[in-house]
Amino acid sequence: MERSGHFQMSGNKIGxxxxxxxxxxxxxxxxxLGLAIDRMFANFYTAEMRTEVNELTTHFTAxxxxxxxxxxxxxxxxxDFSNVxxxxxxxxxxxxxxxxxxxxxxxxxxxxxxxxLLFAGxxxxxxxxxxxxxxxxxxxxxxFDATGENITAAVYVLSSxxxxxxxxxxxxxxxxxxxxxxxxxxxxxAWIMARLLSRPLVQMQVATRNIAAGELETRLAIxxxxxxxxxxxxxxxxxxxxxxxxxxxxxxxxxxxxxxxxPITYLEGYAKVLKNRLYDTEEEKDRYxxxxxxxxxxxxxxxxxxxxxxxxxxxxxxxxxxxxxxxEIADNAVRKVQLKAAGKGLQxxxxxxxxxxxxxxxxxxxxxxxxxxxxxxxxxxxKGGITVELDHTPEYVFLAVQDTGIGIPADELPRIFDRFYxxxxxxxxxxGGTGLGLAIAKRMAELQRGExxxxxxxxxxxxxxxxxxxxxxxxxx
Numbered sequence: 001m002e003r004s005g006h007f008q009m010s011g012n013k014i015g016x017x018x019x020x021x022x023x024x025x026x027x028x029x030x031x032x033l034g035l036a037i038d039r040m041f042a043n044f045y046t047a048e049m050r051t052e053v054n055e056l057t058t059h060f061t062a063x064x065x066x067x068x069x070x071x072x073x074x075x076x077x078x079x080d081f082s083n084v085x086x087x088x089x090x091x092x093x094x095x096x097x098x099x100x101x102x103x104x105x106x107x108x109x110x111x112x113x114x115x116x117l118l119f120a121g122x123x124x125x126x127x128x129x130x131x132x133x134x135x136x137x138x139x140x141x142x143x144f145d146a147t148g149e150n151i152t153a154a155v156y157v158l159s160s161x162x163x164x165x166x167x168x169x170x171x172x173x174x175x176x177x178x179x180x181x182x183x184x185x186x187x188x189x190a191w192i193m194a195r196l197l198s199r200p201l202v203q204m205q206v207a208t209r210n211i212a213a214g215e216l217e218t219r220l221a222i223x224x225x226x227x228x229x230x231x232x233x234x235x236x237x238x239x240x241x242x243x244x245x246x247x248x249x250x251x252x253x254x255x256x257x258x259x260x261x262x263p264i265t266y267l268e269g270y271a272k273v274l275k276n277r278l279y280d281t282e283e284e285k286d287r288y289x290x291x292x293x294x295x296x297x298x299x300x301x302x303x304x305x306x307x308x309x310x311x312x313x314x315x316x317x318x319x320x321x322x323x324x325x326x327x328e329i330a331d332n333a334v335r336k337v338q339l340k341a342a343g344k345g346l347q348x349x350x351x352x353x354x355x356x357x358x359x360x361x362x363x364x365x366x367x368x369x370x371x372x373x374x375x376x377x378x379x380x381x382x383k384g385g386i387t388v389e390l391d392h393t394p395e396y397v398f399l400a401v402q403d404t405g406i407g408i409p410a411d412e413l414p415r416i417f418d419r420f421y422x423x424x425x426x427x428x429x430x431x432g433g434t435g436l437g438l439a440i441a442k443r444m445a446e447l448q449r450g451e452x453x454x455x456x457x458x459x460x461x462x463x464x465x466x467x468x469x470x471x472x473x474x475x476x477x
Contacts, residue, residue, distance in 0.1 A: 019194035026186030034175050041171050045164045049137055050125065053084070057139040057157040060086055064155060066146040075099075079157075085136075087156040088143075091119050096153060109138055110156065118142050118154040128158070135161040200228050207235055216243035248418060260302065263295035305436040312443050319447060323358040324366060326399055330390050333370040340378050347385030356390055359397055359468040361448040366466075369444050369452070372437040373401045373464045381405035381461070400465040408456035416454055417442040 063075055079086040079099040087107075088096040093115045095107065109128040117124060124140040136158045143153040200222050210218040216239055222232035270288045272278075279285045311317050334350055341348040377386045384404030391398060408416060417438050438452075445452040445466055456462035 016194070018197050019190045022190040022193050023186060026190060027183065030179050030182050030186065034179050037175060038168075038172060042168055045168060049159060049161065049164055050139075053137045053139045053157055053159045054125070056082055056084055056159070057141050057155060060155050060157060061141045061143055064088070064143045064153065083159070085158040087158075088153050089115065089156065090153055091115070091151075109136075109158075114140065115154070119151050121151065135165070137161060200224070200232065204232060204235055207239075211235070211239050211242065216246060244415075244418075256302070256306075260299070263299040263302075266295040267292055267299075305440065308440050309436055312440065317444075317447060319362040319365060321360060321362055321448075324361050324363040325356075325358060326366070326390055326397060327352055327356050329363060329367045329370060330388055330399060333367055333374055334388055336371060337374045337378055340375070341386060344378065344382070346378065346381055346383075348388075349385060350388045350390075352388075352390040353392075356392060357397060357470075359450075361450070361468065365444045365448065369441040369466060370399060370401070372441040373466070376437055377401050377403035377405065377462070377464075384461070394470075396467045396469045398465050398467045400463055402461065402463045404461040407458040407460050408454070408462050409458055413454060413456060417452070 060075060060079070063078075075086065076097065076099040084099075086097070086099045087110075088098075089110060090096055093110055093112060095110075109126065114124055114126075118140055119142060121142055123142075124138075126138045128136045128138050130136070138156060138158050140154055140156045142151040143155055144150065145152050200220075203220060203222065207218050207220050218239055219236050220232040222229060224232070270292050274285065274288055274292075279288060308317075330350065330352060334348060338348055374386070374388070381403045382405065386404075387400075387402045389398075389400040389402065442452045448468075450466060450468045453465045453467065454462060455465075
C-alpha cells in the first residue's frame with residue numbers, strides 16, 4: 001500500500017507539472033491574442049477619430065475663409081451638430097468664438113508656442129484631458145484671408161473620446177469574457193492532455209520500480225509509434241533480459257553447485273579410502289589415485305572457466321597480439337582432443353587448404369577458442385565424426401568445426417553464446433560442462449576483432465565457424 005501511494009503521488013506530480021506547462025502555454029497565447037486584438041481595436045478607433053477630427057477641422061477652416069465665410073452663429077451650430085467643440089483664436093491666443101463651455105481655466109490646451117506655429121502656417125494635433133478627466137482629440141489649423149497669404153485666425157476643433165472609450169470598454173469586456181471562456185476550455189484541455197501524457201510515464205515509473213524490486217514478469221501494455229512507445233518497448237526488453245539473466249544465473253548456480261559437489265565428494269571419499277588403507281591391492285590403490293587425479297583436473301577446469309569469465313567481465317583480459325598461423329593452431333587443437341574423440345569412437349577429420357594467410361591475434365587465446373568448440377563437439381556427439389575445416393574467401397579466413405551430434409533447436413540458437421546457458425538441460429549431467437565454454441569462446445573471438453557463428457539442425461549436428469575478416473587485419477611486416 002505504501003508503494004502504491006508513493007506511485008500515485010508521483011503520478012500526480014507529473015500530471016500536475018504537465019498540466020501547469022500546458023495551461024501556462026494556453027494562458028500566454030490567450031493573453032497575447034487578447035492584447036493584440038485590444039491594441040488593434042484601439043488603434044483602429046484612434047485612427048478613425050483622428051481622421052474625423054482632421055476632416056472637420058479642414059471643413060471649419062474652409063467655411064471660415066472668404067468669400068464663402070459663414071456667420072459665427074452658423075458655424076457654432078454646425079459644431080454642436082457634429083458633436084465637437086470649436087474655438088477661434090487670434091494671433092495673441094485670445095478666443096474670438098467658442099462653441100463649448102470652456103472658460104479661461106480650461107483652455108490650457110491653447111499654448112503660446114502652438115499659437116506661434118499656427119500663425120506660421122503649421123497644422124497641429126494633440127490630446128487633452130480636462131479637469132474632470134475627460135479626454136479630447138484636438139486638431140488646429142490656420143485661417144487665411146482672401147489673398148491666401150495672411151493668417152487672420154486659427155481654428156481649434158476638440159472631439160471627446162468618451163464614445164470611443166465606451167466602445168473600447170465594450171470590446172474589452174467581450175474579450176475578457178471570451179478569454180475567461182477560453183481559459184476554462186484550456187483548463188479542461190490541459191487536464192485531459194496532462195492525464196494522457198502522464199499516464200504512460202506513471203505506468204513506466206511503476207513498472208521500473210517493480211522491476212527494480214525483483215518483479216521481472218512486469219510488462220508494459222503501451223502500443224505507440226513514438227518515443228514513449230519506444231521507451232516502453234525498451235523497458236519490456238530490459239525486463240525480459242533481466243528475467244532471462246536471473247533464470248540462467250539460477251540455473252548456473254544449481255549446475256555449478258552440482259559440478260563442484262561431485263568432484264569434491266569423489267576427492268573426499270577416495271582420499272578417506274586411501275588414508276584408512278581400505279584397498280586390497282596396489283592396482284586398486286592406483287585406480288583410486290587416478291580417480292582423484294581426474295576429479296582434481298575436472299575441478300581445475302571448472303575453476304579456470306569461472307576465473308576466465310570473471311576476468312572478461314572485469315575487462316582484465318590481456319592479449320598478446322602477433323601474426324599467428326591458424327594451420328598450426330588447428331593441428332594442435334585436433335591433437336589434444338584426438339584421444340577423447342577416439343575414446344567415444346568418433347572419427348576426427350581435418351580439411352586444411354594450403355596458402356592460408358596469417359591473421360593478427362593471440363595464439364593461445366585462439367587455440368583456447370578452437371579447443372572449447374572441439375571439446376563441445378566431442379561432448380555432444382555420440383556417433384559419426386567431427387570435421388575441422390580451415391579455408392579462406394576473398395573477405396575472410398575461417399576455421400569451422402562440423403559435428404554429427406544432437407544438434408541445437410532453432411529457438412535456442414540465439415542464446416547459445418549466453419553466459420551460463422546450456423542446451424539439453426535434462427542431459428547436462430551426462431554431457432558435463434558448465435555452460436561457460438561457448439560464452440568464453442565468443443568473447444575471446446570478439447576481443448581479437450573476429451566473430452564466432454553457429455548453424456545447426458536438431459539431429460543433424462552443429463557447425464561453429466570462427467572468422468577473421470581481411471579488412472580488420474593489417475599486413476605483416
